[in-house]
Amino acid sequence: MNVNKHNTLDNLSDEKLVELYKKMLLIRKCEEHLSSATKEGAFPGAVHLYIGQEAIAVSMCDHLTEDDWISSTHRGHGHFIAKGGDVNTMMAEIYGKATGICNGKGGSMHVADFKKGIMGANGVVGGGMGLAIGAALAASMDKKNKVSVVFFGDGAANQGVLMEAMNVSSLWKLPLIFVCENNQYSEFTHTSEVTSGKIVDRAKPFGIPTLEVDGNNFIEMWQASAQAVLRARNNQGPTFIEAHTYRQRGHVEFEYSFLSRTYRDQDEVNKWLANDKDPLLRFEQYLFDNSIIDNQKTEALNNEVDSVVKESVSFAVNSPLPDLSSAFNNMIA
């Protein structure tokens, strides 16, 4: 299957495009805050940041409603925000507070909001696969044209459960979309060192249509998402998207506090931070080129998003710690 190569997003209004850009910006700025706050020890756990991959979550989730399902990864803040998760409660969760979306019991790796179809980030690589298949099975039995999306990484593509998931989803024509975000690193190892063949090719023997896209190109990713979601809604079964991207940050923030050596060159990282690679800068350029935003508008948007992030941090910081008794509930219904 080929990506619908419209190089524009003519079908989207300027207002909508700005909204999508703003969402990417919000993810970026939340993550940047979490990066600096990690160094300050502002919250208890570790965070895996989505910086550099924002176009994928935002473009895919633009095709979804709250009735659709997503399952995510340990690098899950972007998916949470893109699917409509509340930034304040996400931030409070990461800060381990009572007002967190999981009442401080899940933290960064488990931010979830089932009411909005967000089955959560997941601490097990490939752990979202079964959840997404189950939701897709439910959706297919409900017959209300709901879809389910599993976001996973190149690391998870090497888990055996992916094969199980591809087999049953194709066999049962489930309304499922596989989104493999190939950010090139499986934890601290370049994926090419631990992976044979091309990931996208793995779906082909199962009869699953595949799309291979530049995941840092918002337009291309948006078009691929549109195609895949449409197939799922029309009961045509799963689609497999491999979105090539780059993990700009480490596997986990502050990793050089425990790693004994580096595992990639800074030159390589810098290359992906450049205007022609970074997904946010590229989308921004597109909006400039089409006169949808200008410097003044960009500055206003930045200020607006800054204040949203600031408010979420203030909400998190000023929220109470969980009641001690809450450690003992929610295990059993």
Added chain:
Amino acid sequence: MSRMRMMPAINSALIEEMDRDKKVILYGEDAGISLLGQTTGLQERFGKDRVRDTPICENIMTGMAVGAAAAGYRPICHLLYGNFIYTGFDSIANQAAKLKYMTGGQITLPIVYMAVIGGGRSAAAQHSDTPYPALMNLGGIKVVVPSSARSAKGLLKAAIRDDNPVFYLTAGSSGKPEEVPDDDFILPIGKAEILREGNDITIVAIGPMVLKAVEASLVLEKIGIHAEVIDLLSLLPIDEETIINSVKKTGRLVIVDEARDVCSAASHIAAIAADKAFNSLKSPVKRVTVDNLAIPYSPILEDQVIPNVENIVNTVRELI
């Protein structure tokens, strides 16, 4: 009342619950043809959508139960043999048992995972395990171990209606026919049953070991030892009250468990007794369990390692 064996009793519970609630779905390997008889005729009755044959892929099977339950269904995941719980253990331990807690109680996960446990059929080590000790250590789930046709029906109906993941583990053979209630018969999860009353010693037995414990009590009665036999039925939550009250009455406790001894259900029950009935104990608490061995194939060897009536009688006689 109808007279039936365990597998038909399970079958009738499934039919009744699937008739009652359209959200109950069942899937598993060979669910349609039904290898062991639990799901016989269900596919014909409820269709291939609600009674689904799956590929052999336990990891996705256990995981998709969680997703389907979160999305509003009440899935029954049929795992055939208890050993295959290990194959699907990632999603059981990391998702099913924890997702509710990790997300601050956002969801309920009404799932039944069913499998047969224990040896005695020359099925060898990979089809004869008793894996509930690992499950008991997960929290976030329930574990029930029916021992008869009657308890199999009552506990399955309770498990399907429960809003938590429930492991439903029975013997692989159908046992003897017995009277099973026809009406909407439900046994509460977490409640043990006293099968025989006695004042001399308490014998707590689990699942496939219950019948052997009852037989042992009959042998003991002939020599004047009156054992109280408790059919535990649920392992998580466990009915501590019934155990403790009995031990306080008899002062002695033997636990019969087909799991391997280390960290078995038996050792947990022994710890409960030591903790909560210490002053009533007149003798050490004894466990009749499987040694730290795999279950062998040859019947003569299998009989050697799985607790039998003689083991139970001899253990009791050591104490009295």
